[in-house]
Amino acid sequence: MADNPLALVVGANRGIGLGVVRELVGRGCDVIATARAPEAATALRDLAAAHPGRVEVRALDMADAAGVDAFAASLAGRTLDSVLINAGVAGPAHRSANAATMEETGALMFVNAIAPIRLGRALLGSMRKDTGVLGFTSSVMGSVALNAGGHELYRASKAALNSLSRGLFAEMRSRNLTLLTLHPGWVRTDMGGSGAPVSVDESAAGMVTVLLGAAGSRRHAFLDYQGKEIAW
């Protein structure tokens, strides 16, 4: 990889994550991009092939705690300018807390909230001093203030991510880094569905503008893909 700014995108083989990788490359960043199954990540591998030396495709399953730790350790010695921990699942989105099992809620919470924080915390030492930006793809559905009901388990998983990200920021203050908890919009992906109003390209362009533009701000904010503040 050349001397370009270096970004990491986790959950980059489809949807918003893939769009963010494409956008970052277009803006001159080199990208480490993860997929659970890199051999099946055709669109991501095609993107990497179209930009030789600019996109490094790595395997990472956020449901594998030891794998998350090992992945973070494997980046020791690299300096990350921007990180977007984007992988997420809807889980038993249409079921209420009264109908969900312990196994499925455990998996939802681990992938959407615990593993992102575990990885983010483990990467702090690899972030560029003073200007590094660590981002989590959350959702407006994680806002407690704006919770109007529905999808309560998915909402709870993103609210947990928001709360954990606030705690992580308190811990990392002395490092002078920036932490963003981001809402990508309601986006036309496998998760968002075909009726969503925002395209992947539009969301990704906004997410990357917000991520890169926050460098050096050293704050923690809950922002949407257009840079608007969201109530916690």
Ligand SMILES: NC(=O)c1ccc[n+]([C@@H]2O[C@H](COP(=O)([O-])OP(=O)(O)OC[C@H]3O[C@@H](n4cnc5c(N)ncnc54)[C@H](OP(=O)(O)O)[C@@H]3O)[C@@H](O)[C@H]2O)c1
């Ligand atoms: N779409 C929306 O309207 C919307 C709105 C608000 C927030 N979000 C959030 O935005 C993020 C991306 O969503 P999307 O719409 O792009 O969803 P998507 O199209 O369903 O893609 C989800 C991505 O997460 C990855 N992923 C899921 N479980 C994983 C695991 N255990 N380990 C590693 N990667 C895993 C998927 O990889 P595989 O291909 O291997 O499954 C895929 O790359 C999510 O965090 C989601 O909650 C989306």
